[in-house]
Amino acid sequence: MSSSDFRCRVAVLGATGLVGRTMIKVLEERNFPVTDFVPIASARSAGQSVTFNGKEYIIREPSAEVFRGVDIALFSAGATASREWAPIAAAEGAIVIDNSSAFRMDTDVPLVVPEVNPGDIFKADGTPESIIANPNCSTIQMVVVLKPLYDHFGIKRVVVSTYQSVTGKGKAGRDALESELAGDEQEQFTHFHQIAFNAVPQIDAFTENGYTKEEMKMVNETKKIMGDDAISVSPTTVRIPVYGGHGESLNIELAKDFDIDEVRELLRTSPGIILQDDPSARLYPMPLTSYERDEVFVGRVRRDYWHPQTLNMWIVADNLRKGAATNAVQIAEVIVAKNL
């Protein structure tokens, strides 16, 4: 098949959400070969329209009929909608790339970050799996950085503390901060406590072991994506009142010793990473650095002098982009590239 007769009908479920809207922008910016576009959201938005590549499309509610003829369906409407509609979309012939947590840990569903494990997208016969999961935003940015270190040195353990944007909780998370800053009376806090001028060390519900679901996603998803159950991740996830992106402080114990300049060079030349590391010029990434960018930014790379074979760094990525929409579109690009 030549690129000129390639056809790709793309649906976005959750097209009115923060991630869905970002997916639309990313598809446009990256010139994804969309020949027909199908925006889908809840009954609340059905009948309204969204613009894609300068053309208006009416938003529809999900149904088997809506997914008929769709080649790639990007899902970002939460786990309940994914559990209901992904099998139906797949039965209609679509390849579903799902942003929710619904299928991430299913053994027969690949969990993919294209810089790390693009091969997992495909079955043994070379055709793509019908449902492919996009990892949690805080896991994605971390494994992009861990991958080159793992390949060169091996990794024993990662201690990670996150500083996560309110946009990680969707429209409701962003609106809550704005409403609190405006001084509105809150019936109930969206981020469990006041988020304005605060930091909340709880993202999602607690599990029985004292860690939150968000923290356990980082533990389990990292092992699955990296294909190594021996990597231990010790996480603390924290919500802070910023837009722009999630920050993460990483303390990484490697399997052998390293030269810090070699580590910097490795990170500088690895895919999807931008090294911004010059303390003398106060150069290091911040959430605003990553806003609307597709890469993972890395700075403050330094040896941990108090633990052998260990280094510290600070990483930032736009959770709506590399943490969600961009990663999903990159998966679709790998599929399309193989079909051309």
Ligand SMILES: NC(=O)c1ccc[n+]([C@@H]2O[C@H](COP(=O)([O-])OP(=O)(O)OC[C@H]3O[C@@H](n4cnc5c(N)ncnc54)[C@H](OP(=O)(O)O)[C@@H]3O)[C@@H](O)[C@H]2O)c1
């Ligand atoms: N925000 C992030 O940084 C991030 C990162 C990674 C993954 N994710 C995942 O991406 C998904 C969406 O997140 P978001 O931040 O974009 O949330 P959001 O801003 O709240 O948007 C949710 C979207 O889902 C739609 N929706 C909800 N229930 C639906 C249903 N039953 N049927 C059809 N559409 C439905 C909403 O439509 P209406 O507008 O009509 O209500 C809206 O388009 C979640 O699974 C989230 O965990 C988010």
